[in-house]
Amino acid sequence: MKQYFSELFTGGMSLVEGLGVTMKALFMPIVTVQYPREEIDISPSFRGHIDLILDPEKNSYRCITCGMCEKNCPSNCITVKGEKLEGQKKKSLVLFDLDFTKCSLCGTCVEICPVNALEYSKEYNLAAFSREAFHYDILKRLEERIK
Amino acid sequence: METISTLPPELIRMVISAIIVITFLFLNAIMMGYAERKIAGHVQRRPGPMEVGSHGILQMIIDGIKLVAKELIIPFNVDRTLFRVAPLLSFTPVILPFLVIPFSEKLQARDLNMGLIFIVTMGSVNVMACLVGGWGSNNKYSMFGAMRAVAQAISYEVPILLSILAVILMCNTFSLKGIVGAQQKIWFVFLQPVAFLIYVVAGLAETNRAPFDLPEAESELTAGFHTEYSGMGFSLFFLGEYTNMFIVASVATVLFLGGWHGPHLPYGEYLGVVWFLLKVYFLLFLMIMVRWTYPRVRFDQLLNFSWKYLVPFSLANLLITAVVVKL
């Protein structure tokens, strides 16, 4: 009998306490960010898809088309092609493709590059209607930035 | 003009009140839906609907339009008649109690001298909708929901009636107007706190609101008895639920919180409705808060709770009331 009442009492009290917590929360400021209208700064080490670094001295990429990133990518999503253009000693980049649908953002390519030619972009607003839209032409992106 | 004057005035009165009631009912559901989502949002420290209209105020209207525009999918192998009847069954009986609810001294469609019994009866028809819908859906989850709804309703009608009876003993009338009138001096909540608590708890269960939302327990039964419903079928259940909540809250107001009584207002016999609605929406607010705070009980615990706590307490309360009234 005693237990019967004590259970009712403690149980009831616990329910009231719980209600107290939510009541208090009701009048506290909200913590979410209204995304499309407000944005928070992303952290500097955020990993978006990869991008070629724009070397300010050369005003161009640093890549030497060695193909290390292509070879070491666990998801096989990079395609690099270099050609020796006329009148140049070194190979220059003609194609740098990233198949972002497969990329696992592991960072191997960025770390393995011998001349530090790659970086992570800060893009996170990525949405499209087709897979092909995620096949990025990284070289073209760089050229656009140069302009 | 002539045709109108030849019609019996009583009929005109009924038609007008029916129109008002149905309008109010939709309005109430929209408001409640919006309030529920906003309160849920702020309880969880997020803003709730924000997109449609300022602070999402038009969200529910848009949702309503969406629901109406949707196809009512009737799954293969369901019992077609029952499947279609169920939403109507959940919606119709909840309109009728509005006829007898005294919003203020003069705002009442009809003052039946059996008003309270009428409301309680209509309230229990509601469970038929769950049963019919769940049975007709030909889905095991729906079936579970239906069975739970029935078990729950049967065991919760008892404490509701017993707690109401305690009030009836005190004021000797079933007419809602009479009951409110008897609370001129003091609200019954102060004389009958136990009955009030029991009524509110049992009312929560009666309306299938969390923590007693077993018939539609979404983490167990996906959506319970309305799993298979879409479009308007679903929204009628939804309307039914909110209206039912409103009725339970207004009965609680009438029985315990002194109905339209409150500080004096000009045109008190009409404007009493302000106090009435304030009290009702306060109760509804509590119901919403409860939903967003507690986990769901298990259904055998629910029945245990009813028979082990609510029924004995309400019986004891009734007994004491009877003795005190007699003295």
Added chain:
Amino acid sequence: MLESEYQEQNRFFLNMGPQHPSTHGVLLIVLEMNGEYVLDPQPVLGFIHRMHEKMGESRPCPGFMPNTGRMDYVCALPYNHGYVSLIERKAGIEVPERAEYIRVITSELNRIASHLLWLGAYLLDLGAFTPILYGFDDREHILDILESVTGSRLTYSYYRFGGVCQDIDEKFVERTRAFIKRLRKRYGIYEKLVTKNIIFIKRTENIGIVSPDMALRYGMTGPNLRGSGISYDIRKNEPYSVYPEFDFEVPVGRQGDCLDRYMVRVREIEQCLRIIEQALDRLPEGPIRSKVPKNIKLSPGDCNFAVEAARGELSYYLIGDGTSTPYRLKVRVPSYSNLSCLPELGRGILLPDLVSILGSFDLVIPEIDR
């Protein structure tokens, strides 16, 4: 009619899942039921099988790193940890001390995040909507902190053979300390809203009792095993990394019901905080990555490494054949063993209890299916 005959006639099957709100992912449980009583629940796995082990066997060992974080996406860092430690043990790679400290700090943060998410999801199973958002609120702080070093928020691949890929800075330490303070302040909320709540207690106490014997028989590990009263934690019993240097307790339950499993996890959060605090205090200076040969050769022979993930013992087993690609890679995931006791445990209980038990195991289905 005989009772048994009656039971026989009223049996029916119910498919719970693969799309059911409380199976947390694509798990199908075929329930043989009688009314609302579950007679025989049989989990059916394999809906989200992605051949992770095979992938590990078909590429040089660094290439498997990103996969580890995707097996258990809720608690990815211990998975990273297990794999890098495995290769380090196999190839005899030294790890600088600072790197080990960083690994411990981030792993423990991740463990807390996982427990918080579980807490919310469990309460959602029991029908309470709000705790999950409070859990998310706290978890978001952890994810922010982890994002600032790992660069991602969920499927980390942060550890590297011989260290970690990015150093932590003052800001990280500061934020972590602030977070520890914040979380300790929030205990009260969880306690009032959940732990003490009578409905919650009624839904979990004495439900799904896993006896110590049963837990051992099915090879359960992690909080589920500790809930049954057996104090077994890889961090203590088979210490790896720098865990022996820290002072922390292994919370155990009394009888192995859902409430015990809940309490163990909640108390574990506090222990994680203690570990993080100590690690932050003693954080040594130094390099974060040792020199690792470009082409790691996995010598012939096998090797095993176990770590304590948020859900229990995670162990990697590898057979090398002299190349840099593993000949065989086997991952022993905790959730698989934890789930396997369900058919025995779930006999003759009510459907809502089954949901409660299932939730209390803290299953991550992609981890089971791999």
